[in-house]
Amino acid sequence: MLYVFNAKIVPIALNYESALIEYRKLTIEEAKALIREKKFISAVGHTATAELLSKLLDIEIPTNRITVELHPGDEALCFGLRTRVQEGKVLSKEELEKLEYDLVYYRVISAL
Numbered sequence: 001m002l003y004v005f006n007a008k009i010v011p012i013a014l015n016y017e018s019a020l021i022e023y024r025k026l027t028i029e030e031a032k033a034l035i036r037e038k039k040f041i042s043a044v045g046h047t048a049t050a051e052l053l054s055k056l057l058d059i060e061i062p063t064n065r066i067t068v069e070l071h072p073g074d075e076a077l078c079f080g081l082r083t084r085v086q087e088g089k090v091l092s093k094e095e096l097e098k099l100e101y102d103l104v105y106y107r108v109i110s111a112l
Contacts, residue, residue: 001075002040003068004061006049008080008104013069016111026103031077032057034105038075043068048093053079055093056103076106 012019026034035057044050045065053061070076082100085091091099 001073002034002038003070003074003076004035004040004042004044004053005068005076005078006044006046006053008078008102010076010106010108011068011070012108012111013071019072019111020109022105022107022109024105026077026105028056028103031103031105032059034077035059040077041066041068044079046090048091048096049079051093052096070106070108072108072111074108076104078104078106080104 010019010021012021036059042050042062042064043066044053044061044063047063050061050063080102081096082102
């Protein structure tokens, strides 16, 4: 399964002691291709980030505050800001657009 996150995280299921993860940065075009070729579940809990991702990727990314545990074979498309936001600050889509960010791909290859 492909999950979409609003942070550069790898929430591995806690019953594993170790995991092998594939990681790579994506261009917007690579992210668009990935999201269009796979069924995905949004785990984006921040509305403005879901709106920005929807705009960037040309596909609806709904706000969906869920807990996810990744297992071998699972993939993640993550949006991550390059700067840390002030504690308690909730950014608008317009504010997010002005900040530098990365789109990152993770795949859980194996876990023990």
